[in-house]
Amino acid sequence: MKATRLLGWATLVTLALTAVMALVATPADAVQKDAVRLLYLHVPTAWVAMYLSFGITTLASVLWLWRRTRSDTWDLLAGASAEIGVVFIGLTLAVGSIWGRTTWGVWWTWDARLTSTAVLFVLYLGYLAVRRVPAAPDVRAKRAAIVGIAAFLDVPIVHYAVTWWRTLHQEATLLSPRRLGDPEIHGSMAWTLVLGVLAFTLLYGWLLAHRFRLAAMEARLEDQGLELAIAERHAEAMEPEAVAR
Amino acid sequence: MTDAPYIFLGWGVTAAAIGAYVWRLLQKERRLARLLGEDDDRA
Numbered sequence: 001m002k003a004t005r006l007l008g009w010a011t012l013v014t015l016a017l018t019a020v021m022a023l024v025a026t027p028a029d030a031v032q033k034d035a036v037r038l039l040y041l042h043v044p045t046a047w048v049a050m051y052l053s054f055g056i057t058t059l060a061s062v063l064w065l066w067r068r069t070r071s072d073t074w075d076l077l078a079g080a081s082a083e084i085g086v087v088f089i090g091l092t093l094a095v096g097s098i099w100g101r102t103t104w105g106v107w108w109t110w111d112a113r114l115t116s117t118a119v120l121f122v123l124y125l126g127y128l129a130v131r132r133v134p135a136a137p138d139v140r141a142k143r144a145a146i147v148g149i150a151a152f153l154d155v156p157i158v159h160y161a162v163t164w165w166r167t168l169h170q171e172a173t174l175l176s177p178r179r180l181g182d183p184e185i186h187g188s189m190a191w192t193l194v195l196g197v198l199a200f201t202l203l204y205g206w207l208l209a210h211r212f213r214l215a216a217m218e219a220r221l222e223d224q225g226l227e228l229a230i231a232e233r234h235a236e237a238m239e240p241e242a243v244a245r
Numbered sequence: 246m247t248d249a250p251y252i253f254l255g256w257g258v259t260a261a262a263i264g265a266y267v268w269r270l271l272q273k274e275r276r277l278a279r280l281l282g283e284d285d286d287r288a
Binding site: 034094203 | 248249251252254255256258259262263266267270271273274277278280281283
């Protein structure tokens with residue numbers, strides 16, 4: 001479709017701009033020096049995973065569970081969005097770990113923010129596993145919707161972990177509750193971070209369009225396979241009658 | 246720039262992971278579209 005292709009090009013352009021700004025145009029940080037260049041990846045991937053992907057999965061799950069709005073579309077959308085979320089939360093953990101090694105001196109520490117994010121990763125891996133358990137489509141969709149909503153309860157814990165507990169992880173760069181309207185990041189560094197968030201949001205939209213189309217095609221194939229299996233069973237059941245005659 | 250290997254690793258891992266995911270997604274989408282007889286001109 002033309003819209004998806006346009007979105008794809010817009011995504012490529014903004015991602016390329018983000019890379020140039022983050023790696024070449026922005027200055028090094030006064031404290032973290034060049035390691036700050038990982039911020040322009042870490043924050044956008046976390047935004048896409050935690051708030052966008054898992055948020056859409058939760059919303060679609062609620063819409064599926066609510067009888068008035070129940071539609072297979074919500075179930076497919078929830079699954080598609082969760083898969084993208086798992087990829088991006090994995091990247092958030094990986095880039096965070098690399099950033100931790102160069103700033104804290106360790107690849108991993110059992111800090112509240114890191115631990116709750118790792119738990120979120122495992123919870124949504126479990127959600128994807130639940131979707132693969134063979135069952136009738138409605139039963140599978142109901143199980144997945146409940147697990148998807150329950151898993152999202154960890155998102156506010158991840159978000160507030162840095163304020164509720166004493167953590168090694170720094171507070172929010174843009175949306176710290178203590179510095180709303182006066183973030184600790186300024187100028188080209190702030191704009192590059194905003195551009196990165198925009199680029200990854202577009203990437204999420206493009207990925208979701210494709211993953212949703214794939215999910216819809218998988219569902220159609222599953223239906224066709226079911227119909228074929230029923231026809232085969234029907235033919236088998238008719239065979240002894242034909243032999244008896 | 247002592248942080249260079251880490252910056253390279255972080256950006257490299259991200260680009261490789263997203264690239265691999267996109268490639269796999271498009272391959273699967275094309276295969277199923279062909280199987281179902283749909284047009285395959287959306288990427």
